[in-house]
Amino acid sequence: MTHETPLTDAWSGRVDAIDGAPGRRWHQVVRPAAAADHAGVALVGFACDAGVVRNSGRSGAAAGPVALRRALANLAWHGGDDARLYDAGDVSCRGDDLEAAQSSYAERLAPLLRAGHFPIGLGGGHEIAFGAYLGLEQAFDDDPRLERLGIVNFDAHLDLRTPEAAGRGTSGTPFLQIAQARAAGGRSFRYLCIGASDAANTPALFERARDLGVEVISDLAACASDAEQQLRRFIGDSSAVYLTFCLDVLPAAVAPGVSAPAGLGVPLHRAVELLRSALDACGHGRPSGKLLLADLAELNPQHDPDGRTARTAARLAYELTAIRR
Numbered sequence: 001m002t003h004e005t006p007l008t009d010a011w012s013g014r015v016d017a018i019d020g021a022p023g024r025r026w027h028q029v030v031r032p033a034a035a036a037d038h039a040g041v042a043l044v045g046f047a048c049d050a051g052v053v054r055n056s057g058r059s060g061a062a063a064g065p066v067a068l069r070r071a072l073a074n075l076a077w078h079g080g081d082d083a084r085l086y087d088a089g090d091v092s093c094r095g096d097d098l099e100a101a102q103s104s105y106a107e108r109l110a111p112l113l114r115a116g117h118f119p120i121g122l123g124g125g126h127e128i129a130f131g132a133y134l135g136l137e138q139a140f141d142d143d144p145r146l147e148r149l150g151i152v153n154f155d156a157h158l159d160l161r162t163p164e165a166a167g168r169g170t171s172g173t174p175f176l177q178i179a180q181a182r183a184a185g186g187r188s189f190r191y192l193c194i195g196a197s198d199a200a201n202t203p204a205l206f207e208r209a210r211d212l213g214v215e216v217i218s219d220l221a222a223c224a225s226d227a228e229q230q231l232r233r234f235i236g237d238s239s240a241v242y243l244t245f246c247l248d249v250l251p252a253a254v255a256p257g258v259s260a261p262a263g264l265g266v267p268l269h270r271a272v273e274l275l276r277s278a279l280d281a282c283g284h285g286r287p288s289g290k291l292l293l294a295d296l297a298e299l300n301p302q303h304d305p306d307g308r309t310a311r312t313a314a315r316l317a318y319e320l321t322a323i324r325r
Contacts, residue, residue, distance in 0.1 A: 010069035011087070021081060027073035029083035039116035040084025041321045043069070044108055046295075048093035048101045049259075051127025051171035055161075057259035060302030065090050065122040067301040071314035078322075085321070088112060088119070091131075099167065102131035109135030113292065120320055121244075121295025125259065126159060128297050129174035129244050133181065136242060136293060145292070150190045150238025151178065152231070152278055154271060155246035156197045156219065156262050158205050160212070171259065171298075179212050192234045194227070194274060195219045195249035195266040219249070222266045228277050235281040235290065243278060243294040245316055247309060254312050257304025268312065275319055294320050 011030055016023035033042050045065030053059050069087075079085070091108050093101035105121075105128065112119045113135065121128050140146045153159070153175065160179075161172035169177050179189040192215040209216060215234060217227050235241055248258040251265035266274075282291040296313050304310055 010066055011073050013074040024077040025073065026075045026077055026085065029077050029079070030085045030087050031083070033086040033088035033112065033117070036084075036086050036115075036117070038084050040086055040118070042086045042088045042112045042117040042119045043122055044088045044105070044112070044119050045069075045090030045122045046101070046105050046124035046128040046131065047090045048098065048123075048127060049125045049171075049300075050093050050096050050098040050101065051169060052125040052259045052298075054096075054098070054168070055170035055172040055259075057125070057171060058300060058303060060300040061123060061125045061259060061298055062093065063301045064124050064299035067304070067307070067310040068122045068296065068299055068313050068317070071307065071310040072317060075314060075318055086117070098127060098169065102127065102134060105131035106134035106138055109293070110138035113139035118291070119293050120317060121293070121297075123295060123297035123299060125171040126155070126244070126246050126297040127169060127171045127174055128295050129153075129159070130169055130177045132242060132244070132293055132295055133174075133178045137181070140292070145240035147187060148190060148237070148239035149187075150192065150234055150241045151175065152235070152241060152243045153191065153193045153246065154195055154244070154249045154266070154275070155193055156195055156200050156248045156265065157246070157260070158193055158196055158201050158209050158214070158216070160205055160208050160214070176208070189213065190234075190238060191215070192217070192231065194231065195222050195271070197262065197264060199263055200260070219262075219264050219266050222274065223270055228274060231274060231278055232281045235278060238290060240292050241278075241282050241290045243291060244297060245275070245295070246297045247313055248298050250312065255309045257300045257302070257309030258298045259300055272316070272319060275316065279320070279322075
């Protein structure tokens with residue numbers, strides 16, 4: 001069973017009234033999605049860590065959307081007077097009812113996508129990814145852009161685990177679930193994982209990735225110059241893109257507040273470079289842009305006592321919205 005929580009109290013912060021409009025911050029311009037008069041950026045929380053718990057990870061990510069909004073609230077607003085930043089509230093998971101939460105999240109996303117918004121999911125465990133894909137299917141089932149959808153995942157983990165029981169996914173299974181859903185619909189599975197760690201993925205997972213035709217850029221290879229070329233080529237061959245960023249792809253020094261902290265990780269500056277390259281290759285912000293949906297996953301405030309992971313996630317969200325503001 002699921003319920004919705006708008007969490008509007010998270011939008012508060014510093015006010016530099018003396019500077020007028022040029023001194024505004026995100027908490028001063030964000031509006032409820034129901035009040036949107038133009039398409040824009042729509043934030044959607046997925047307050048869930050049932051998939052993390054099922055995957056034997058550290059619980060606490062259900063509080064991620066609240067922490068991320070609080071970190072976003074004080075960001076400087078550079079979008080001018082025509083603010084198109086909206087909050088579509090949260091979908092929350094009660095207990096272990098992950099599948100219902102994913103279904104509700106899809107139902108929240110679909111009308112936003114059809115209305116032309118660019119939704120950014122605020123996680124929550126990486127089980128958000130399967131809910132996101134279900135939302136894309138609901139919104140664009142008859143749209144040719146879904147035929148060669150490319151999934152770009154910044155992640156230390158491939159998340160291609162096999163569910164232990166039919167119909168019971170975890171935070172480690174979403175991309176195998178997506179592969180199965182696309183096969184059932186007669187569609188190809190196109191998936192690029194950036195930052196995958198040899199130490200965090202078993203040979204069985206890498207073999208499954210090869211069998212599915214998954215492209216992998218390891219954590220070490222992500223720092224090489226040809227990583228950007230592979231990323232741009234993958235996006236160029238895609239009809240549309242879903243981009244998901246799992247915070248555990250980053251070094252534990254900058255992102256300790258995750259389910260499974262990285263032993264190495266992709267340096268933050270390099271991850272931002274690759275993210276910007278992906279956004280540029282997608283034509284993000286242009287009417288013909290390929291990027292349909294993005295999310296940030298695995299923020300766990302329980303293990304983020306000084307808020308550094310939340311601040312890092314907020315900066316990544318800032319990058320995602322930079323052209324769409």
